[in-house]
Amino acid sequence: xxxxxxxxxxxxxxxxxxxxxxxxxxxxxxxxxxxxxxxxxxxxxxxxxxxxxxxxxxxxxxxxxxxxxxxxxxxxxxxxxxxxxxxxxxxxxxxxxxxxxxxxxxxxxxxxxxxxxxxxxxxxxxxxxxxxxxxxxxxxxxxxxxxxxxxxxxxxxxxxxxxxxxxxxxxxxxxxxxxxxxxxxxxxxxxxxxxxxxxxxxxxxxxxxxxxxxxxxxxxxxxxxxxxxxxxxxxxxxxxxxxxxxxxxxxxxxxxxxxxxxxxxxxxxxxxxxxxxxxxxxxxxxxxxxxxxxxxxxxxxxxxxxxxxxxxxxxxxxxxxxxxxxxxxxxxxxxxxxxxxxxxxxxxxxxxxxxxxxxxxxxxxxxxxxxxxxxxxxxxxxxxxxxxxxxxxxxxxxxxxxxxxxxxxxxxxxxxxxxx
Amino acid sequence: xxxxxxxxxxxxxxxxxxxxxxxxxxxxxxxxxxxxxxxxxxxxxxxxxxxxxxxxxxxxxxxxxxxxxxxxxxxxxxxxxxxxxxxxxxxxxxxxxxxxxxxxxxxxxxxxxxxxxxxxxxxxxxxxxxxxxxxxxxxxxxxxxxxxxxxxxxxxxxxxxxxxxxxxx
Numbered sequence: 222x223x224x225x226x227x228x229x230x231x232x233x234x235x236x237x238x239x240x241x242x243x244x245x246x247x248x249x250x251x252x253x254x255x256x257x258x259x260x261x262x263x264x265x266x267x268x269x270x271x272x273x274x275x276x277x278x279x280x281x282x283x284x285x286x287x288x289x290x291x292x293x294x295x296x297x298x299x300x301x302x303x304x305x306x307x308x309x310x311x312x313x314x315x316x317x318x319x320x321x322x323x324x325x326x327x328x329x330x331x332x333x334x335x336x337x338x339x340x341x342x343x344x345x346x347x348x349x350x351x352x353x354x355x356x357x358x359x360x361x362x363x364x365x366x367x368x369x370x371x372x373x374x375x376x377x378x379x380x381x382x383x384x385x386x387x388x389x390x391x392x393x394x395x396x397x398x399x400x401x402x403x404x405x406x407x408x409x410x411x412x413x414x415x416x417x418x419x420x421x422x423x424x425x426x427x428x429x430x431x432x433x434x435x436x437x438x439x440x441x442x443x444x445x446x447x448x449x450x451x452x453x454x455x456x457x458x459x460x461x462x463x464x465x466x467x468x469x470x471x472x473x474x475x476x477x478x479x480x481x482x483x484x485x486x487x488x489x490x491x492x493x494x495x496x497x498x499x500x501x502x503x504x505x506x507x508x509x510x511x512x513x514x515x516x517x518x519x520x521x522x523x524x525x526x527x528x529x530x531x532x533x534x535x536x537x538x539x540x541x542x543x544x545x546x547x548x549x550x551x552x553x554x555x556x557x558x559x560x561x562x563x564x565x566x567x568x569x570x571x572x573x574x575x576x577x578x579x580x581x582x583x584x585x586x587x588x589x590x591x592x593x594x595x596x597x598x599x600x601x602x603x604x605x606x607x608x609x610x611x612x613x614x615x616x617x618x619x620x621x622x623x624x625x626x627x628x629x630x631x632x633x634x635x636x637x638x639x640x641x
Numbered sequence: 642x643x644x645x646x647x648x649x650x651x652x653x654x655x656x657x658x659x660x661x662x663x664x665x666x667x668x669x670x671x672x673x674x675x676x677x678x679x680x681x682x683x684x685x686x687x688x689x690x691x692x693x694x695x696x697x698x699x700x701x702x703x704x705x706x707x708x709x710x711x712x713x714x715x716x717x718x719x720x721x722x723x724x725x726x727x728x729x730x731x732x733x734x735x736x737x738x739x740x741x742x743x744x745x746x747x748x749x750x751x752x753x754x755x756x757x758x759x760x761x762x763x764x765x766x767x768x769x770x771x772x773x774x775x776x777x778x779x780x781x782x783x784x785x786x787x788x789x790x791x792x793x794x795x796x797x798x799x800x801x802x803x804x805x806x807x808x809x810x
Contacts, residue, residue, distance in 0.1 A: 378757040379756040379774060381757075396677065396678060397673075398676070400676050400677065401706070401707055402678065402708060403706065407676075407678075407682070498707055498759075499709050500759060501759040501760075501773060501774065503773050521789075523791075524790070524791045579776075580776055581776060
């Protein structure tokens, strides 16, 4: 929070601010003290905000032309692509924007995992983030159904059928979700409604996410608390604004590459075939960002347990702050955790690859090993590591870690031994 | 406060909460139930199919309630293969006689009981169906033999209206 009381300089500003302290809020946001050692992995919060706004703006404009009806949805999407002025551009930004959103959120999540940003006192920020991530998956899934292509239809069928694994009430829930006895027009119209709603729920949660962040302040690459008052921080504006802005520009280059040069590479060709309830495509694959969880689902041979494993793989993240028993936040000072971290990254990438491959033979075996390891990491490695690991000495302050000159003899000695 | 008798105010609070809860429930239920199948969906409950042109060994697929229904005219070999299976080899034990009242005709929902894909005809390790989504194998009676699906493909309610017409639903 702001360290000083703010008074607007102009009389009108003061009059307004006494009645609604928006200027105090704006002042807090510009002056917000930020650790001066933040690296570029910390720019993805701003990038994600950009992604959310992009999806909302392009989504609103697409909704002006899209028709949510089983007989017309597919044609209306083609109408957007061929007839609507710049419709192709808006749709390609929206479709690739979903992928860019997930790319950024995965980097953001793995940044937290590396630097221990989920640990006390930032558990609530982390849990709100996991809820946002879950809502993102729901929104992306329902958005993928709207063009009413073959992948839309069969993806919707497979995912909604996950609920049929629930004992006793499962079938009733699926019928309720569908509004019929199969995925059909009632399903499409309600998915459109929810797809429209969820981004605004996410927007509200983003406000809470940032609010919760501004209570303890940012974590940072060395993972120690900032000392106040000190030279450990810089004001958010202009230092972080310009850094975030530069990172956003770099990100937009990647974004634009997909939109303008290869807009369909992240999609699936089968979705340009209109939905047909009589024929399932030979190979059903979800979008790339859901593949690791899809691999976990398929690696369990039992229907109910497969669904349980897949949901647990996501929900286990919510209790991560209590599974990780180490008091040291940053992996920089945790030599063993650092190695397990990179194994986890490789494990998730392997799961993603296996999710795209047919579930048989060697692929299935590897997926099973990777699934087991995923849970092992969170349920065994992290709790045990907190007690067993010999961590490196942490610097006394951020300034020390930035400038290298050290008041902490242990750190200085360690650095010397590293240099040799 | 000393005696156990509920106070007038406590009674009023409890009664108000109870009435309030009933009121909230009465408002929420219509909002939940509107998502269940509507009258026009339920009205499409049955469909009649002419099967006179189906040759032995062939399968036709018709749409009923938005779902595919497989109607297979089975060959004598397929029938004997289905009947010869031991019950203990089945994940979901059902006799072939119970699934196909007239053994020549097998009528069932063409929906994999795993996650709802449409299995492919004449494929898989058991000469029946194979689901391309997650690799479930079904035999010539539509029973699950291998893979993640928990149940046999469902036999809907149907009847022969005459020798050539099946009414599903």
